[in-house]
Amino acid sequence: MTNTDSGGGVPVRPAATVMLLRERPGLEVYLLRRVRSMPFAPGVYVFPGGGVDDRDTDRGVRWAGPSPAAWAEVLGTAEPLARALVCAAVRETFEESGVLLAGPAESGPVADTRGPDWEADRAALVDRSLAFSAFLDRRGLVLRTDLLRAWSRWITPEGEPRRYDTRFFAAALPDGQSTRDVGGEADRVAWLDPAEAVAAWRRGDLAMLPPTAYSCASLAECGSLAAVMAAPRDLSPVRPELREVDGRVRVVVPGAAPDTP
Structure with a gap:
C-alpha cells in the first residue's frame, strides 16, 4: 500500500507508530534504538511502529471500540486505510515491544503477554508465518481501538530514499x-521522561529524528497521562524539508525555530 509522491516519484508508504506511556510516578515514554544495520534511521531512538502491510488490510480482524469509519473521520482518510493504520499500530507495537492493545470482546485488555506461547506467536507474526487475524481469533481477542489516541502525522522529506506517511498514536x-x-x-530499549529525552537529544546524547523529538516535546508539555489522552490535537500533515544548514544537510521543520523542540 503506497502512494507515489510527485517529488521524483519516490513511493510514500503509509505507516503507524505508537507512543507507549506510563506514570512511574511521572510520565514516561517507551523508546527503542534501531540497530545500525537498518536501512532506515539506523542508530536512532524511535517509538514502536512500522509500515502498513497486507496483514493490516484484513477485514477479518475484529474490533472493539471506535469503528474503522470513525477512525477514518479522525485520521482524515478513507476507511480501508484507516483500518490498516490502526491494525498496523497494534500489530507493530506487539511485534516490537510485546505489548498487545487487544483483549476479550467483553472485558479489558489482555493482562499479560509473557511466556513461551506468546513469544512464539510474536515471532510468527514477525516472520509472517502467522496472520494477524488468525493470531487474534485463536486467542479469542479483538483490537481495543479505544486504547489508541491519534496524535500527529509526519511525512518523510522529499529527497530521502525511503519515505513514509506516518500516523502517530498515544x-x-x-x-x-x-x-x-x-x-x-x-x-536497546528504555522508558524515559519525555522532557529528559528532549534534553538528551539537544545535547547530542540521544539520537532522534525530528518527529520523535517533537513528539517527546509535546508529551512533556502535557505532563501527565490524563493530559495526554485529553489534549486536543491537530492532525494536519507535518512536512519536514532537507536543507543545507552551516554546510550540512539537515532535516528542518518549516516554521519552527532552529533549536526547537
Missing part, C-alpha cells in the same frame, strides 16, 4: 502488561 501501557526487549530491529 496509548497507555495496559495494566498487568510490561514491555520486553524482543531484539530484532532494536539493540
Whole structure:
C-alpha cells in the first residue's frame, strides 16, 4: 500500500507508530534504538511502529471500540486505510515491544503477554508465518481501538530514499502488561521522561529524528497521562524539508525555530 509522491516519484508508504506511556510516578515514554544495520534511521531512538502491510488490510480482524469509519473521520482518510493504520499500530507495537492493545470482546485488555506461547506467536507474526487475524481469533481477542489516541502525522522529506506517511498514536501501557526487549530491529530499549529525552537529544546524547523529538516535546508539555489522552490535537500533515544548514544537510521543520523542540 503506497502512494507515489510527485517529488521524483519516490513511493510514500503509509505507516503507524505508537507512543507507549506510563506514570512511574511521572510520565514516561517507551523508546527503542534501531540497530545500525537498518536501512532506515539506523542508530536512532524511535517509538514502536512500522509500515502498513497486507496483514493490516484484513477485514477479518475484529474490533472493539471506535469503528474503522470513525477512525477514518479522525485520521482524515478513507476507511480501508484507516483500518490498516490502526491494525498496523497494534500489530507493530506487539511485534516490537510485546505489548498487545487487544483483549476479550467483553472485558479489558489482555493482562499479560509473557511466556513461551506468546513469544512464539510474536515471532510468527514477525516472520509472517502467522496472520494477524488468525493470531487474534485463536486467542479469542479483538483490537481495543479505544486504547489508541491519534496524535500527529509526519511525512518523510522529499529527497530521502525511503519515505513514509506516518500516523502517530498515544496509548497507555495496559495494566498487568510490561514491555520486553524482543531484539530484532532494536539493540536497546528504555522508558524515559519525555522532557529528559528532549534534553538528551539537544545535547547530542540521544539520537532522534525530528518527529520523535517533537513528539517527546509535546508529551512533556502535557505532563501527565490524563493530559495526554485529553489534549486536543491537530492532525494536519507535518512536512519536514532537507536543507543545507552551516554546510550540512539537515532535516528542518518549516516554521519552527532552529533549536526547537
